Amino acid sequence: MGHKLLEVKDLMVDYRTDLETIHAVNGVGFGLDQGETLGLVGETGAGKTTTALAIMRLLPERTGRIVQGDILLNGASVIEGTEKALQRLRGETMAMIFQTPMTSLNPIVSIGNQIAESILLHNTQGRSEGEIQQRVDEVLNMVGIPPARKKEFPHQFSGGMRQRVVIAIALACEPDLLIADEPTTALDVTIQAQVLLKIRDLRDRLGTALIMITHDLGIVAQTCDNVAVMYAGELVETGTARDIFTSATHHPYTRGLFDSIPRLNQKVRRLRPIPGLMPDPTDLPIGCFFSPRCPQARPVCREERPPVFSSGSQRIKCHLFGDQEGFAQAGP
Amino acid sequence: MGDGPLVQTVGLKKYFKTGRELLHAVDDINLSIAPGKTLGVVGESGCGKSTLGRTILRLIEPTSGQIYFDGEDITGFRKDRIKKIRSNMQIIFQDPYSSLNPRMSVVEIIAEYMIVNKTWPSKAQAWAQAAKLMDLVGLARRCANMYPHELDGGRRQRIGVARALSLNPRFIVCDEPVSALDVSIQAQILNLLMDLQEEMGLTYLFITHDLSVVRHISDEIMVMYLGQCVERSNPDALFERPLHPYTRALLSAIPEPDIGMRDKAIEVLKGEVTSPISPPPGCRFAPRCGQARERCVASDILTVEADPGHHVACAVFEGAGRAGRQGHPQRE
Structure with missing residues (x-):
């Protein structure tokens, strides 16, 4: 393989409305190898989520615009992809976990059916209904939810379990790239520890590359190989987690972040x-x-x-x- | 005024009715805070820490127990008397987005309490005082006529602080005042609260789920689990020698921003928080505790003083130390 799993080149994203243009991402570039974990750190409004949405091509259609740059997934441009090609990529090759487990599940569909949906949509192996249900059980076991509960609805689960359902959906098709957007921000620390451990464990087992978006430097130190610090839509500092956490020299913003906690x-x-x-x-x-x-x-x-x-x-x-x-x- | 604690509760309970059963939100809490000191209350969502704060202010009526403010039992105070005492007890809310009236300007919000309480003979004087408070909390005076939606979270939280200070209180309940803020802004607000405490001799009940924040700001820490206090101690002893298994799990679950700690063993808790509705007797943490024994679920656990000033409610320590229910405050 001559190319990286994901390459983001000089990405610029604007949100345009009639009144103003918001420069959310201003020239971001990074690469990600198979099985690597990148921590994308920064405060609210730094452009972390926008970068993720651009990679998934999920930017709001009417306002969000990729003005410059390219995103290559397995060497092929995501930007030029048609909607149909993108739908195949999303879920199968790349998947995303959103911040709020309360709102990213459909409240009137049982969790088993929500997981089955993503398997059904990417059913390249021609699985039968029985095989799909079997896979649903497998995935639920993987995230530590008893498959007996798959007929239940999101409101019957606690926050931590709902987030694990979301992870199960994201992992159902074994994507190469998983983007986790503040996956534990809405959770309590002891539940956060469970979810992070689960994500780490699954990443190691499946060899999934992971982009961990967070504002919590603690999570980065505990889970990431490489770190990119974002500020006002730019990467102000990147490096291996070891260098970022142990080096004496830093971008003044990175230093400020560390001093604030x-x-x-x-x-x-x-x-x-x-x-x-x-x-x-x-x-x-x-x-x-x-x-x-x-x-x-x-x-x-x-x-x-x-x-x-x-x-x-x-x-x-x-x-x-x-x-x-x-x-x-x-x-x- | 005496040398005694400014705020004290004895056997404070708040049960909410849910259908036929009772939700034990706050269950037998004994605390005392000396003037000018900060008691930090930590716990996960749903452990009753906010209900505790509000019950002490009598924003919620307690089910039983007593609340003392400056040596006076305020539990039975009628409306007019509680109104008077309230100017001495204020609260800063968690969410600076929903706790400010969007239709009032900054100066109106800050002056409102003073106008309602007729602290000043004229509105103009109340507004002048509001402007002074803005200086005190570091809000530029040009913001005076702006509305909350024009300001960011950190500035909004400063309005909340200024408003809480407007009646010259002696005691402030800070209910997760920095949880909704980014780290760099969080540090600004924490510094502000600590400076104000020093200058004005304020007493805080600081509610948070963030253990590093609570260690930073508190003189004493109380760890709550499902409405009960499981451990109470000074910060150093609590962090260096946590006694209760829940405290230990909570501390080990925090991801630390230190790469050397990457492989530290996390005591991952089994299962989820149990329901506070009609809880069975015994330790409420027992279903998740690795060391649970028969004794733990047999009957309620006594709080003992395991070390001087270090109180814990765990069956393991029941025999040791000086028994006494949470070092029950001696009242004459």
Whole structure:
């Protein structure tokens, strides 16, 4: 195989309305190998979900627009795909788990039938009704729900179980790529631990590549191989999880994120929050998007778009690294 | 005013009627908070932590037990007296999106309590005070005439804080005040709350499900499970030597932003939270507990002081330590 499972190249996504244009994603590029887990981290409005929706080609039809860039799945462009081809890809090759397990299931269809639906839609092996039901049982067992409960409806399950049903649907056709959009944000910690363990276990067993979208650095540290930090629609820093969590040098935004979270093992009197707010995506600053909030901003940061510098696995989009030892310019 | 606790409850219970049965939302809670201190209440959704906060403020009528405020039993206070005492007890709500009237401007929201309570002889003076409060919580005065929908979550939560402070309270129930916010904004609000406490000597009951936040802000922590307090201690002892199996599971389930902790063993709990409707006697955690024995479901568990200041309600510790129901507060 000469190509990566997924390649996102210089992706730009806008939401256009009559009144304004929102620049949600501004030049995002990354690759993902078979079986790899990428953590996409950032705060509300950073463009994480938009990136995921663009990959799935599920952007809202009337407003969302991919203005630039390409998305290659197994070497073939998703952007040029027809709706029919896309429907085959979704579910079979790539699947997505949404944030709210309460709203992503159909309340009036039993969970067994909801799982069966996705198998039926991608029934390339010509499974019979009996075989499909057998597969439903298998998938339910896999996520730890007794198959005896498959005739029940979503409201009869707790939040954690509903999210596991959603995972079961996503995994029913054994996709190569799974995008999990804040899969545990709506859940309690002990239930979150169960769901994360399940996702990790299934990924290892099935060799699924995973994009884990989250704002929780703890989840990233515990589950991801590689990390991409997003801010205002850009990747400000990428690298292996080991480098992101242990390296001494970081993009000022990444540093700010780490400083904002209270730690369990060290007591600090005051947290050091990042001052200010994320820029308005309809009116992004000139120069570096983070410069208005950056404690280390220089004049050049407010005038020119920052290039990418790299050192080891780390790639940082910041002017400050131009004269940093060990860092070399790696891209515009 | 004495040296005693500012807020105290004795055997506080709140049961809700559900059909023929009773939902034990808050079940025999004894707590006391010294002036200027913070009691953190942690637990998962549905454990009764919000009901506890509201019952203490008498926004919800308790089923039985007593609530003391500044040494005075306020449990039986009639409407007019409770109204007076309420200016001393305020609440900050979880969701800054639904707890502000969308049809009132920022200054109107902040001044509303003062106008209702006739704290100032004229509306203009109340508004002037509201502007001062805006400075105090770090809201730009230019926001005064804006409406809540024009502001982001962090600013909205600042309005909630300013409003809670408007009557010069001594005690504030903070009901998940940062859960709806991004980490960098969360840190800003936590710092603000801690600064205000220092400046004004405020006493907090801080309700949250986030264990790292609770450790950061609390002087004492109470862990709740299905309406009961399972463990109560100072933060360091609780985090370094958790005694109750539920606390241990809760602590081990938090994904930590530290890659070295990746392989830490997670005590994954079996099953889901059991129903608080007509719970059987004995430990409510027993069905999920790995160490459950016959004793655990035989009869109610006594709370003992296992270490000085460290109270736990678990059958394992019942024989040890000084028995006493949750270190029952001594009342004259």
